[in-house]
Amino acid sequence: MPEILQYVLIGLAVAALLGVVLEEITHINKAKVTLFFGTFAWMLLFIFSPEGAERDLVLESLNENIAEIAGLWIFLVAAMTFVAYLNKKGLIENLIYLVLPKQISERQLLFLTATFCFVFSSLADNITATLVSITLIMSLKLSAEKTIKYAALVVFAVNSGGVALITGDVTTLMIFLAGKVQILQLLLLALPAFLAVMLLAAMLSLGMNGQVVVESHRTDVRRVDIAIALIFLGTILCTIAGNFFFQIPPVLTFLTGLSIMFLVARFFSDDIETDPILEYVRQVEFETLLFFLGILLLVGMLKEINVLDGLVQIYDQVPAVVANYLMGILSAAIDNVPLTAALLKSGLEMGIAEWMVLTYAVGVGGSLLVIGSAAGIVAMSKVPGLTFGSYLKYSLYLFIAFNLGFAGVYLTGLVVAGSLG
Template sequence: MQILLLTIAGLAFLMIVLEDVFHINKAKTTLFLGTLAWLLLFLFPQHGLNSQDIQEQLNENILEIASLWLFLMAAMTFVAFLNHQGLIETMIYKVLPQRLGERKLMFLVAGFAFFFSSLSDNITATLISIALVLSLKLDARKTRRFAVLVVFAVNSGGVALITGDVTTLMIFMQEKVAIDDLLWLSLPSLVSVMLLAGMLSMPLKGEVVIHPTPRRDDKVGMVIGLIFLLTILSTIVLNVIAGVPPLLTFLFGLSIMFLVGRLCYKDDERENLLDYIRVIEFDTLLFFLGILLLVGMLKEIGVLNSLVQIYDVLPTTGANFVMGLLSSLVDNVPLTAALLKSNIAMDTASWLTLTYAVGVGGSLLVVGSAAGIVAMSKVKEITFISFMRYSLYILIAYSVGFAGSYLVGHTLH
């Protein structure tokens, strides 16, 4: 049965890779195979488990999935409204000059995505950064390069803050690293992002001419834009001072958006803010659901725990590097949880390199991080195969960042 379940996971991965060949939406195949795997777990329990044990495991996984699913829904609804209002484009046009070299623009986008993801969660940062890229109306090849950079920059930006990445928070909560140690990680992270920007910008030689598009003269849109900003800031502050889950704060902000829309548009039958929930990419949400069901299944059958045995084969630094590579195939949260539960003996410097590895390594494949999946849903030019064409560049940048995290850790300790 375990071999069959592993085969199902492998088939799901293969169907994602070959989506352009079979022309079957990846959301459909991953949801089918993810639910099939859990059905088999119930029908053929392993290791002496009964249906109640498996139900508890499923409930735990569904809770994690629902939290991410609802958070993504709330963030995407905000961004859908702001895009419709043209507020994101307007903000960009006020900051950028009317003519700008494509290489310089690449570095500006890298910096924006990096620092915005330090202040916000990865999903929101990706949505806003991708909206920025799409508003520039570049050709398909250039748009793809910018989107690849956004994924890497977003994953790198949050790795040094406990509010920016879940795995960083998990390692911090286990008292493996201190906040001042983590802050130093931002240096190699930023260097690696700028290195990738430099590599991706090499063939770019043109100029971008920004043509501002008229936006709706709607003060309500400005108010909701402010609500969105306050929601992001409140998510960080409330999580730090009171442990409030980000999902709860974002849903609260979304409810305020709906109430403001109802009060301000009550005489306008054309505008109903609830309609924006219907225009978000539900195939992205279903893809998330299928992927996380499969990852949860792998966790329950002990596959993730067996990956920890890499530390018995490789030196600690080498094993940490490989864990980053594996995080592009397996969700980094259960992977990090398995490492923390295994009580591997590592010094602070090694925990810092692991923090960087599991936070950034998922950028190597488009399905390896939430940022990648969101980018793939928003940018039609991004597929599994087209993203892989840049994996060598990403691997070089990741390796430089990993080496930098090693130097930072051993300099501090």
């Protein structure tokens, strides 16, 4: 491989990263940017690799990369289809208004919002959880300043809730699929992560003493919708139990649950031409999936040319827990998906406590800046006045909450490591 090609490929990866960071300025969707650079980089690898053993190695690496991406994709499509159906049928919205009273204090609303975002984002993807939560906040017609405060809480709570279940955050799923943590070990992250969210809600509630009137917008729920909601929850529980007792891959369990969803819809005669159940697959956030595809292709390319070795050197200079903390801070500026993929591809070796704390750090660290996570970007696009600067006003509160969660997760990880030892 020509030496100049390595610099060209690194340049393509940097260009893709800049495309993600500057999406709001260039107005070019990050999925399109990363997919182009990811595929183009591999094309160059094939073109400039000598025919024979070296090109065969490139093909082997690409096939391995594609297989990993396919597993991630299929799992996310299955999970997102469930959520797309329940959201379209109004079941999620009904559940929110069932819990909310007609009148509630602003302080109580903060804690209820935090709890809902945390729980819901464990089950759904971060983008859906943020959209639903922000839509609720906007419907309450609060002042601009208070709406921004609630939005900051939503971003942190959504990202925190996602770290404890593989259905909630892509980076958590990636670390799990790499065999670094077990499902039950991930569930232990929920308590310290939730405490951090409650601390942030408490800090944001200072000085808030107004009342909020909630106007209900409930819709009719059919038996088939309730049945599919129960299938979704059952699929999550079976995923946890099946993996723990029988090592069944989560993607297989979720595909089974999805097939049951389709059959149940047909049993209720709901799978009709005017509303075919398979149409809900089309409502999955395929832009997000294409972004992951492009990013993971780029990271696989960087591994192929041995660039990721430099990332691991940080772990040689400082203790792993410190390096993980720095990765969490770094994820506020760099998307956590490529960052996590790079660490996993680099062959990094750590103990269970360190992998647990890395899961939390890269999952929640993006909340420190509004541009650091998909939840932040979605919130910024939906809430008038929510900008980089207005979000930064709450950076101290966010930083304190992140540190509490990080410390709690690390102590939990040490207890788990001790019990295993």
